[in-house]
Amino acid sequence: MTQTIKIFDTTLRDGEQTPGVSLNANEKVEIALALARLKVDIIEAGFPIASPGDFAAVSRIAAEVKGPVIAALARAEKTDIETAAKAIAAAERPRIHTFIATSDIHLEYKLRMSRQQVLEAARDAVRYAKSFVNDVEFSAEDATRSDWDYLCQVYGAAIAAGATVINIPDTVGFIMPDEYGALIRYIRENTPGADKVDISVHCHNDLGMAIANSLAAIKHGATQVECTVNGLGERAGNAAVEELALALHTRRDYYKIGTNIDLKQIYRTSRLVSSLAGVIIQPNKAVVGDNAFAHESGIHQHGVMNNALTYEIINPETVGIPVNQIVLGKHSGRHAFEERLRHLGHNLDKETVSSLFRQFKELADRKKAVYDRDIEALVMVKEPTKQEGWFQLAYHHVVSGNQTLATASVRLKTKEGMLECAACGDGPVDAVFKAVEQAVGFPVVLQDYQLKAVTAGQDALGEATVRIEQDNKSFSGRGLSTDVIEASARAYVNAINKMLETCGMPEIRAAAGGI
Structure with missing residues (x-):
């Protein structure tokens, strides 16, 4: 491997903008801890100016989650930047992520600003954010529908003001892979200082191109990819972290680039996010869907039985999918249950284990056999304790x-x-x-x-x-x-x-x- 791509996870910010998704502070912290175990490089914890609840959640994540960079989003406005700085003050490695739109359609109809005004706003925002933290990311919203030369000017001004990362988002999922690769290469070659910062990409999936575009960007010099667990996000969602990580892992012969992702954490992280967000994973979802490793065709089944490599390019155990074997029953004791939890990768406190064991025994009285997926479901869908919940x-x-x-x-x-x-x-x-x-x-x-x-x-x-x-x-x-x-x-x-x-x-x- 000649390079490692940085994974910027925005499940807690862009992912929460999925229609119908609303996470409370405890749920956000739980997901952030899971993302840290997944070993993403950056966690975008939220948009602190959006609400007191979002500010509180970002602050807790900054204080409690160790390892990844903790980023907070802010518009190119002083109040936003100040609020973001306060929210991530306790982080080991804080980052402010500031943004402003650069496409002519956004300038005319949303911002009502000139190109020069936007350029100055971007430069000033980065400079102000830099007064609070060393690590500042700048995004040009709707970059893929912006003038390329103007983009280079804006990014150049942001870098000169102190940006450590420049992000080139496909905000509306508009661009095609070849175009996106050419855009990344153009910005890298024509922006002063681009060789001294990370070049990030943030792809939406409106036309089903988020992963293809992200991979094309990597081929042309991107060093950071922004994505979400299960591809959550506004409208059709974002590039899915599990798909990106597995694509780079499975085709490392082609990309010769890796990630720091702990692949065995993918399945349980996916299920946790699905459970807490209340968004069921479609059965045919790549990597983590229920049908991802199912074979119905007789020809496929025959091939897989002889050699799984005939139709399976990914070993299910690679992403931490538990094998459906009978492991426990009504006579199994607490020690066996705790061992199975550890085998499945769950390190839980005694109170949680006790609650889960009680639920397991109740389930074992109803079922002849308890499978790994049953245990995973118990872990993900937690029952409230006597002190929790109104009802x-x-x-x-x-x-x-x-x-x-x-x-x-x-x-x-x-x-x-x-x-x-x-x-x-x-x-x-x-x-x-x-x-x-x-x-x-x-x-x-x-x-x-x-x-x-x-x-x-x-x-x-x-x-x-x-x-x-x-x-x-x-x-x-x-x-x-x-x-x-x-x-x-x-x-x-x-x-x-x-x-x-x-x-x-x-x-x-x-x-x-x-x-």
């Missing part, structure tokens, strides 16, 4: 049939005592959701509901995902059970708890007219 599902009962009106009754445990309600609905899930809604005492707006099996078999663990809305914000919840109605109810209650953590019970009830 906990204590009991549910449903009666339903094709010629019977579905009815459900639920009992929710709260700090003040038990709440019980019953309701009818259009099917068992609708009925139990309505019963929960009546029990909590305020209306809940359901945006999305999805259900899937974690493993195969009649006793498979069901995983439910629910997304609800309040004040134009989305909150997701997950639930697990061999009973899919119970899994659905747990997911619904989990989403409500997340909503209340952000919005507060008095505010919700006031907005609902005192219900």
